[in-house]
Amino acid sequence: MSEIANIWPAPGTPLTQLLTPLPVIDEARMAANIARAQAHMDSLGRAFRPHIKTHKLPQVARAQVEAGAVGINCQKVTEAEVFAEAGFDDILITYNILGTARLARLKALNTKVGHLSVTADSSEVVAGLAATFGAEEPLTVLVECDTGGKRCGVQTPEAAAALAGEIAAAEGLRFGGLMTYPAPGGAAAVEGFVTGAKALLYAAGLDCPVVTVGGTPDFYAAGDIPSATEHRAGTYVYNDRAMVRAGHASLDDCAMHILVTVVSRPTPDRAVIDAGSKALTSDLLGFEDHGLVVEYPGARITGLSEEHGVVDLSGIAGDGPKVGDVLRIVPNHTCVVTNLFDRMVFHDGAAVTRVLEVAARGTVW
Amino acid sequence: MSEIANIWPAPGTPLTQLLTPLPVIDEARMAANIARAQAHMDSLGRAFRPHIKTHKLPQVARAQVEAGAVGINCQKVTEAEVFAEAGFDDILITYNILGTARLARLKALNTKVGHLSVTADSSEVVAGLAATFGAEEPLTVLVECDTGGKRCGVQTPEAAAALAGEIAAAEGLRFGGLMTYPAPGGAAAVEGFVTGAKALLYAAGLDCPVVTVGGTPDFYAAGDIPSATEHRAGTYVYNDRAMVRAGHASLDDCAMHILVTVVSRPTPDRAVIDAGSKALTSDLLGFEDHGLVVEYPGARITGLSEEHGVVDLSGIAGDGPKVGDVLRIVPNHTCVVTNLFDRMVFHDGAAVTRVLEVAARGTVW
Known part of the structure; x- marks a missing residue:
């Protein structure tokens, strides 16, 4: 070749x-997209975590972090490995990680990356993580919530609080907060779910340091979810025909x-x-x-x-x-x-x- | 990585x-697919030219040729380069090759590959080929015909014969025959087009050594196009849900x-x-x-x-x-x-x- x-x-x-x-890729347009999005999240006082799925390029992720992003979002352990090798130290993998071989790689990654976190939406996934990680190098785990997107996620605030309890009870895991990928226009549903879950978490004595939501289409409506602490988005960096249609x-x-x-x-x-x-x-x-x-x-x-x-x-x-x-x-x-x-x-x-x-x-x- | x-x-x-x-990939199923398809084309006395788009693997193309295929079909110059490097010596690129840089690569490829041919469906494409190739190492060019597939291809037998004349008149080109990708169930349309075009070619003193048709869905109906000398197909090697639906x-x-x-x-x-x-x-x-x-x-x-x-x-x-x-x-x-x-x-x-x-x-x- x-x-x-x-x-x-x-x-x-x-x-x-x-x-x-x-x-x-037009350099000036990409740079303007990065700056405009970061400025919006800065104006909301909200952390911004770009999803690397759109570009899969450490050089572009570096520009996103230099503009002010708190870290990056990956979807796979192997993606995160590439970015860890490139020096990224704050990585959220928004995925249920399952299976002995993949969990072993995740454990090695957690040793390398200062701030690594993953998500889970079932006791099976939490059990696999709990069996892999120990107290000396714990892993941060967020609970994925289905707030109307109808993909992964626990279905109720009660289920979210219960799973958070399972995470917190595991010696090698730390409960990191709540994650959701909202349905289009789903701000009210997210806010309702999160408010309910947080009340249950606090009642159980659990802190909820992060509420991370996401998406490019509703990016400029992120203020409609005041309980969110962090926004994730990927497509905004290049944009495409669907983002033009969405008004983004x-x-x-x-x-x-x-x-x-x-x-x-x-x-x-x-x-x-x-x-x-x-x-x-x-x-x-x-x-x-x-x-x-x-x-x-x-x-x-x-x-x-x-x-x-x-x-x-x-x-x-x-x-x-x-x-x-x-x-x-x-x-x-x-x-x-x-x-x-x-x-x-x-x-x-x-x-x-x-x-x-x-x-x-x-x-x- | x-x-x-x-x-x-x-x-x-x-x-x-x-x-x-x-x-x-299941080795036994793939081997059976290769053997069954080749046996069918052998029973028709028809040349079989597998399209490598399905696997993109020289090792699998080698098995296809060893089973009896006359050569391979590629869609791009760069694909053909990979297979030429792997030793394949009879390659048909079923594509209109345009542009100085790509034509230069095609010329280099023609020096390397014993039997290289391409297709053309317009005077513009033939002119580019004619300006690139010389009499010392001529290129074989087939005319692509639109027999109902509504993609590329000249629209009438008259246009096919005229373009064949342009190819034959170019010092560095050899007219190689007719190529079409039939519409599903389009055997009669192919036969009508080819018969008409061949009559015009013969009347103009042009031989038509190859009539190459293709497709996996109608593979076992290839006998319905008696004027065809060669069949091209890719998907048959692995098969998929669409081929099951098609009855292949x-x-x-x-x-x-x-x-x-x-x-x-x-x-x-x-x-x-x-x-x-x-x-x-x-x-x-x-x-x-x-x-x-x-x-x-x-x-x-x-x-x-x-x-x-x-x-x-x-x-x-x-x-x-x-x-x-x-x-x-x-x-x-x-x-x-x-x-x-x-x-x-x-x-x-x-x-x-x-x-x-x-x-x-x-x-x-």
Whole structure:
């Protein structure tokens, strides 16, 4: 693969000379996204913990921490290992960690990382953690609460308090607080759940140092959850078409574009681009088409095969793009595009600034 | 990443000890799929050219060629480079190759590979190829025809014959024949198009040595296109849920499973697995859910976030899986799962047999 790796562009390469399909990141837009989000959380007096799932790049996480983030959020032990190796010392893994092999790795990680915490939503998960960690190097565990997102999480404040008690009773665990990923517009539900759980925790003599909530779509409504002490978000760093729809960002805040080439114009109404599901992914996120074509907003990417995207041009004025034209696509969902490419190319609007290995891509456990 | 790479399992590791989420390939099922497909094409007297997009593994392509395949089919120049480096000498790239940098790489590849061919569906593409190749090392070019698939391809037999003439007139190009990717059930349309185009080609004094068609869903109906000389197919090697629905394979012919762990049972009707869109992909291929749970066929994977899959258990009898249980998922679409993982784990039903680097993953141009 060494020969192929060499075709990644060098810094200074004009954008017009890049091979496609290729996701590229606008440095200035990303920096503005980081600064704007941090300023908002600072104005609320709330801790901000970016989720690295969107970029999987230690260099970008470093910029987020330097802007004021308290630490980072990972979803996997292996992701956290990559960031620990890069020197990050405050990592929350918002996941139920299960199984002997993974727990052993988590224990080694806890020795390396100063402030490591995980979440749990069942007695089974707490039991595994309790059997792994000891009093000499305890692990901080938060209780995950389902406040309407209908994914993981205990279902009631009573269940949250009971599980917190199990954590607190384990010699090698410390109860760290409550974690939830709210449903869209779910601030009131979060606030109700958390208020109820905290009352039960206090009654049981347990402190609740952290209430961590999250999400980019409701980022600017974070003040509607006054009980939260911390916000987690990932997508805001690049933004994407779904975040524009959610009102979180404008098209000009979208830092990631997929550069694509028109490889066929078989009919007046049809163009075919060299990006399919292996470049754009099939994530629809409620959209009916597969990304926004910046140069032709009326065009619709109606179908993806693995290496082709079929574009319906019937909604545009004029002749549309020619074979060989390079277009920019704002993806429906930026985080899954990151997961497809070994390196990420950054630019200043005219030329490549840096090419970074996506260090935490391919970390699957 | 070296530390993390070390957690890929060694040959002999029992399947029960594998970390999840993880795609695994059943060696015996894959071997049977390769043998059965080749036997069918042999019985038709038709050349068979497997598409490597499904596995991206030179070792598997070698098994396909040893079974009798005439060569391989790639979709990208960089994929073909990986397979050329592995010694493959008959490669068809079914893609419009455009742009100075990519054409230069294609020219280098043509020097290395004994039998390299590409496709074209426009004068623009042929002009780029013609400007790149010379008489000393000519390139074989097939005309891509749209026979109802509505992706790339010339629209009429007349256009096919005209483009073939442009290819034949270029000093550095050789007209190699016709290529199409038929629509499902599109045999009659292919036959009509090809018959018409061949008549025009012969009238113009052009031979048409190859008519290459493709697809796994209609694989066993390949005899309905008597004018075809060659069949291309990728998915048949692993098979997936979409191929079972198409009638191409049974569930027992599906060689790829995604091993997943139940990480949460928040409600009686809901399980959450540790595989989301970054393991299963969001490819629906017409399904309404995200894969088949082998152990609980009545369960439905109704939602994917990046690292979680939400499973609706309301359709099953009994209590369903427990936290920590490992399940097997037959993915909707196997080819896109391959594209997510750096290595592929093979097994004999009980233990790991080999772990192969997915050599052509991450080749994007």
